[in-house]
Amino acid sequence: MSDFALREFFGFDESDLFANRSGRLSPKQQAKINEIEKGANQIFVWAGVVFILLALAGTYGIFRPVIGSDWKFTGISDVVGPILGLTVIWGILGFVAVGSFRLSRSSTDSSIQKVEGKVNFVKVEKRESSKSASGSTTYRTVQEYELRVGRVAFEDVDEELLNIMEEGDTYAFYYAKDTKEILSCEFISKGK
Secondary structure (H helix, E strand, O other): OOHHHHHHHHOOOHHHHHHHHOOOOOHHHHHHHHHHHHHHHHHHHHHHHHHHHHHHHHHHHHHHHHHOOOOOOOOOHHHHHHHHHHHHHHHHHHHHHHHHHHHHHOOOOOOEEEEEEEEEEEEEEEEEEEEOOOOOEEEEEEEEEEEEEOOEEEEEEOOOHHHHOOOOOEEEEEEEOOOOOEEEEEEEEOOO
């Protein structure tokens, strides 16, 4: 284990580690998190716009025959269908659009969390689904490593980390609360 190898692997420097020890993000880490959040927020905004456009297209599809010159009002049943259709379309797509817009304004809690303890690597199997070209869903089992420190598990760590850290050694990890992204870490003591 070397401090340099850890810094290279997790992409942090001494100023990042110093800021994380104080319970805050370094300016470089804050800028990176802001950039990621900005991209995610833009995706949710555009998703909301697409859902509204779909609802408008559905509205046009429902009222197109009504607006046509040959349509004649013959009774209440002529209006119930389009109103019911609008209610369903705007109820579902409007709900999803509002949810997308709300998600675009939300931010993740990237407050600094610290966990200290002995490092333990665990190989776990997960079942992943994927759609084939024919539209059927297929499942496959994938293996990945989890890094466990105390009661905290960091999922899907690169196997290369097993060559850098020795299982049983004690480390302190500083990570973002919601994403559990490791921001920095430091060696504390050798395991027994």
